Amino acid sequence: DAGVTQSPTHLIKTRGQQVTLRCSPKSGHDTVSWYQQALGQGPQFIFQYYEEEERQRGNFPDRFSGHQFPNYSSELNVNALLLGDSALYLCASSLVRGTDTQYFGPGTRLTVL
């Protein structure tokens, strides 16, 4: 099991553009959470998907949206990119049980110029 995988590894965009990041969960996991980690900060929760629906959302604007597919993989979309969106975006997977451990992917480094 490769664990949680994310693509791409790095991405450079310009302000105003749109970006899509992808995540495949650990084998057997059905829940995907996305986090944003700015430089020098801990990860901040963006949202969580289960059964192809957004179940919970953190304090992020509507420019951040997501999707979960029937195979449990997920996408994070960010529209109208701002310089402040530059960060490491982490995907974590877990089982639907509320207290299950979340396992993280390697992240996608997004740079907005």
Add this chain to the structure above:
Amino acid sequence: AQRVTQPEKLLSVFKGAPVELKCNYSYSGSPELFWYVQYSRQRLQLLLRHISRESIKGFTADLNKGETSFHLKKPFAQEEDSAMYYCALLRLSGGATNKLIFGTGTLLAVQP
């Protein structure tokens, strides 16, 4: 509001010295607390969670509800322990949803 505080950005110790990474939390319910570690160029990985009461790589952490703390300890630091350490609180929101609230992290540097 739920919050996790790690007061030290950097902790530098010599090999063989004891280590204590501080973590304090604010949470109204029964907390589920975790320590995650990120070694250089590696992904964030779980080090331990308080409900398992395990000792991983010689690290232990005890939940102190009175002091709302979950400090990470190791009696003798090794150079390979050098990494970024994050304390995290699991916030349950009813049903199957949950999210982790992270502290800002402490960089542990173990000097030879």
